[in-house]
Amino acid sequence: MKTIKDFDLNGKKVLIRADLNVPIKDNVITDDYRIKQSLETIKYAINNNAKVIVLSHLGKVKEESDKTKNTLRPVSIRLGELLNKPVLFSPNTKGKELEDMINNMENGDVLLIENTRFEDLNGKLESGNDLELGKYWASLGDIFINDAFGTSHRSHASNAGISKHLDWGIGFLMEKELVTLNKVTTNPERPFTVILGGAKVSDKIGLIENLVTKADYILVGGGMAFTFLKALEFKVGGSLVDNESLDFCKKILEEYPNKIILPIDVIKSLSKEQLGKECFINEIGDEEIGFDIGRKTVELFSQYLKTSKTIIWNGPMGMFEKPQFSYGTKYLCENLKQIDAIKVAGGGDTAAAIRDFGYEESFTHISTGGGATLVLLEGKELVGLK
Ligand code: ADP
Ligand code: MG
Numbered sequence: 130m131k132t133i134k135d136f137d138l139n140g141k142k143v144l145i146r147a148d149l150n151v152p153i154k155d156n157v158i159t160d161d162y163r164i165k166q167s168l169e170t171i172k173y174a175i176n177n178n179a180k181v182i183v184l185s186h187l188g189k190v191k192e193e194s195d196k197t198k199n200t201l202r203p204v205s206i207r208l209g210e211l212l213n214k215p216v217l218f219s220p221n222t223k224g225k226e227l228e229d230m231i232n233n234m235e236n237g238d239v240l241l242i243e244n245t246r247f248e249d250l251n252g253k254l255e256s257g258n259d260l261e262l263g264k265y266w267a268s269l270g271d272i273f274i275n276d277a278f279g280t281s282h283r284s285h286a287s288n289a290g291i292s293k294h295l296d297w298g299i300g301f302l303m304e305k306e307l308v309t310l311n312k313v314t315t316n317p318e319r320p321f322t323v324i325l326g327g328a329k330v331s332d333k334i335g336l337i338e339n340l341v342t343k344a345d346y347i348l349v350g351g352g353m354a355f356t357f358l359k360a361l362e363f364k365v366g367g368s369l370v371d372n373e374s375l376d377f378c379k380k381i382l383e384e385y386p387n388k389i390i391l392p393i394d395v396i397k398s399l400s401k402e403q404l405g406k407e408c409f410i411n412e413i414g415d416e417e418i419g420f421d422i423g424r425k426t427v428e429l430f431s432q433y434l435k436t437s438k439t440i441i442w443n444g445p446m447g448m449f450e451k452p453q454f455s456y457g458t459k460y461l462c463e464n465l466k467q468i469d470a471i472k473v474a475g476g477g478d479t480a481a482a483i484r485d486f487g488y489e490e491s492f493t494h495i496s497t498g499g500g501a502t503l504v505l506l507e508g509k510e511l512v513g514l515k
Contacts, residue, residue, distance in 0.1 A: 130298065130299055130514075131297070131298035131299070132298050132299050132300070132301075132304055133170060133173060133174070133274050133298055133299070133300050133301065134173075135298055136272050136274075136296075136298060138174055138177040138178065138179040138272065139177060139178045139179070139236075140178060140179070140180075140236055141179050141180070141270075141271040141272055142179070142180045142182060142231065142234075142269065142270040142271045142272075143174050143179040143180065143181055143182065143270060143271070143272045143273075143274060144182050144183075144184060144266065144267070144269060144270035144272070144273045144274065144291060144295070145170060145171060145174065145181060145182065145183045145184070145274045145276055145300065146184050146185070146273070146274070146275045146276060146277045146280070146287050146288050146291065147167040147170070147171070147183050147184070147185050147276050147277055147300075148163050148167065148185060148276070148277035148278060148279035148280055148302075148497060149163060149164055149167060149183075149185035149187065149201065149204045149208070149241075150163060150185065150186055150187050150188065150279060150280075151163050151164060151187070151204065153187070153198070153199075153203060153204075156203055157203070158203055158204065158207055160481070160484065161207055161211075162480070162484060162495075162497065163279065163497050164204065164207055164208055164211060165211065166302050166497050167276060167300075167302060168211055168212065169300075169301040169302065170274060170276045170300030170301045170302060171183065171208075171212065171239065172212065173301065174274070175212070175214075175237050175239060178236040178237060179236065179237075179272075180231070180234040180235070180236060180237075180238055180240075181237075181238065181239045181240070182231060182234075182240050182242065182269060182270055183208075183239065183240065183241045183242065184242050184245055184266065184287050184291075185201060185204070185241075185244070185245065185277065185287075186244055186245045186246045186255065186280065186285075186287065187199045187200070187201050187204065187244045187246070188244075188246070189246065189249075190244065190246040190247055190249050190250060191249070191250075192250070193250065196244075196247060196250075199244055199246070200220075200243065200244060201218070201241060201242075201243055201244050202218055202220075202243075204241065205217075205218040205241040208239070208241060212239065214239070216239045216240070216241055217230060217234070217238065217239065217240040217241070218240070218241050218243070219240060219241070219242045219243060220243050221242075221243060222242055222243050222244070222245060222247050222248050223248075223262075223265055223266075227242065227269075228269070231269055245285070245286070245287040248262055248286070254286060255285055255286045255287060256283070256285055257286075258284050258285050258286050258289055258290050259286050259290070260290065260293075262286040262290060263286040263287075263289070263290020263291050263293060263294065264290070264293075264294050266286065266287060266290070266291050267290075267291045267293070267294035267295045268294075270295060271295070272295060272296055272297070272298075273291050273292055273295040273296070273297035273298075274297065274298055274299065274300045275288050275292060275297060275298075275299050275300065275303060275513070275514065276299065276300025276301070276302050276303050277303070277513075278302055278303045278306040278307070278496075278497055278498050278501055279497050279498045279499065279500075279501055280501070280513055281303070281498070281501045281511040281512075281513040281514050282498075282500050282501040282503075282504040282511050282512060282513060283500075283512065283513050284512040284513050284515070285513065288513040288514075289512065289513050289514075289515065299514075302497065303514075305494070306494075306496055306497065306498065306501075306502075306505075307505075309473060309493070309494045309496075310473065310475070310496065310502065310505045310506065311505070313439050313441055313471060313473050314339075314340070314343060314441075314505070314506060314508070317343070317344075317438075317439035317471075318438035318439050318470075318471065319345060319438055319439070320345040320346065320433075320436055320437045320438060320439075321343065321344050321345050321346075321437065321438070321439040321440075321441075322344060322345060322346045322347075322348065322433055322434060322437040322439070322440050322441075323340050323344045323346070323347045323348070323440075323441045323442075323443075324347075324348045324350070324430065324434075324440065324441070324442040324443070324444075324461070325337070325347060325348065325349050325350070325351070325353065325443055325444050326349070326350040326351025326352075326353060326354075326443070326444030326445050326446045326447075326458075326479075327351045327352065327353055327443065327444025327445060327476065327478065327479070328351065328352045328353065328369060328444075329352065329353060329369070329371045329374070330353045330356045330357075330371045330374035330377065330378060331371050331373060331374050332503075333353065333443070333444070333503070334374065334377055335503075335507035335509070336443065336503055336506045336507050337381060338507075339506065339507050339508040340441070340506060341381060341384075341385055341388060341389075344388070344441075345388070345437075346388055346390055346433050346437075347385075347388055347389050347390065348390045348430045348433060348434075349389060349390065349391055349392075350392055350422045350426065350430070350444075350446035350447070350457060350461075351422075351444045351445055351446050351447060352368070352369035352448075353369075353371070353444065354391055354392050354419075354422070355368040355369055355370050355419055356369075356370050356371045356372075356374050356375060356378050357378045357382065357389065357391050358391060358392070358410060359375060359378075360375050360378035360379045360382060361382065361391075363410055363411060363413075364411070364413055364415070365413055365419065366397070366413040366414055366415050366416060366417040366418055366419070367415075367416060367417065367418040368395075368413065368417075368418050368419040369418075390429065390430065390433060391410075392410060392422045392423070392426040392429075393409065393410060393423070393425050393426050393429055394407060394408060394409050394410060394422070394423030394424070394425045394426050395407070395408065395410055395413065395419035395420075395421065395422060395423050395426070396419065396420055396421035396422070396423055396447065396453075396454060396456070396457070397412075397413055397414075397417040397418060397419050397420070398417065398418060398420055398453075398454075399416060399417060399418070400418070401418070401420060401448060401451055401454070403453075404453050405420055405421065405453050405454060407423045407424065408423070420447055420448045420451070420453075420454040421446060421447025421448065421449075421454040421455070421456060421457040421458075422446045422447060422457035423457070424456075424460065426457070427446075427457060427460045427461055427464065430461065430464075431461075431464040434464065434465065434468055434470075435468060437468070437470050438470050438471065439470060439471045440465070440468070440470050440471065440472045440473070441473050441474075441475070441506070442465075442472070442473070442474045442475075442479060443474070443475050443476040443479055443502070443503070443506065444476055444478070444479055445458045445478055445479055445482050446458040446461055449478075449482045449485075455482075455486075458482050458486070459486050462482075462483060462486055462488040462491065463488075465488070465491055465492075466488060466491035471493050472491065472492045472493050472494075473492065473493055473494045473495075473496065474492050474494075474495045474496065475495070475496035475498060475499075475502035475503070475506065476496075476499055476502060476503070477499035480495050480496065480497075480499075483495060501513075
C-alpha cells in the first residue's frame, strides 16, 4: 500500500477521507479525539503545498431532519482552531458551488465538504457505495488519501468508491492503526495478554476465536464474564447473560482451561440506579445483578498483566457510565499505568472510558476505530481498504 509520503503533493488537489465522526451535543463537540488524530495527515498535505479537500461522515443520516444535528460545520470550526488556520466549509456535497470553491483554492488551503452521508437521503448513495457518486467525488481531486481507519470496515462511496478512480494511498493515522494492530496480533512480544469486557459475548466471538490461539492469557470482565460464569454453572442472578453464546463459552473453557481467566468477585446490585455491594461470584442472589468486577478480580488480573509484554484491551470491565460501577475499569487503568508493556486499547466505549478517566497517556496506542478495530482483531479483511 502506498502512503501519503509516496506522492508529490505540490499544487495538487488532494482528497483526504478522514474520520471526523465525533460526538456532538447541542452543536458542541464533546470529544475531539478523532479530529486531533487526523491532524498529522492534513498538516502534512498543507505543508507540502497541496489544495487539501477533506471528506468525512458524521453519524447516520436517515431523514431530512437528521441533517441539522449531523452537520460537519462545527467540526470545520474546531479543525480550523486545531490547525491554526481558517478551514473553508462547503455545505454542499456536490454541485457547481462546491466545484467553484475548489477551483478558487490556493495551495495550502483546506476545505471540508459537508457530511458524506447527506448523500444517503436519496437512495443510500454513500453507504451503498454508489458508483457514480464515488466517481464524481474522485473527479474533484488529483490524488486520494484514505486516512479514515474508523470507517475502513465499510465499503462506501467516500472510501472504496473514490479509490477506484484515483491514484491513492493511506494517511499517517491509517498507517499507525494498521501497523500497531497488526504487529500486536501477528508477532507479539510475550507474554501476550488480552483483556476482554463489554456487554455481549456474541459481538466478540470472532475476536475471541482469533485471539485465543495467539494470546497467552485472556482476562474476561464486564457483562460478558457472566455468560462464561454461567457456562461453569455459577448462579449469576439477573446479570447480563448471552444465552446463545453459552455453548461457545463452554467449548472455549474446555479447550483453553488455563488461558481464560474469569472474575472471582463482582459489584452487585438490584438495579443499575442503586449503589453496589462487593461479593464473591458464588454469592449472587436470584434478584441481584453484577455490574462491575470487584477489587480482588482487579488484583488477580493485575498479576497476569504485571509480567506481560504485550496487552490488548477491548471492552470495559463494568457499566462504567454509572459512577458506582466504574471502579473496576478505573482501577484497571491505574494498574496498567504502572506496567511497562506495549499497551493497545480499542473499541468505542473502551476508548471513551480510558479518556474520560484521564489515562490516555498510559497507553501505547488507543485506536480510533470501533467496528474496524474489532474486524482487524478478528483477523479479517477491511473492505474499505481492499
Ligand atoms: P466497546 O465499544 O469498547 O467494544 P462494548 O460496546 O462491547 O465495548 O461494551 C460496552 C458496554 O458494556 C458499556 O455500555 C457498558 O455499560 C456495558 N457493560 C460492561 N459491563 C457490564 C455489565 N456487567 N452489565 C451490563 N453492561 C455492562
Ligand atoms: Mg461499544
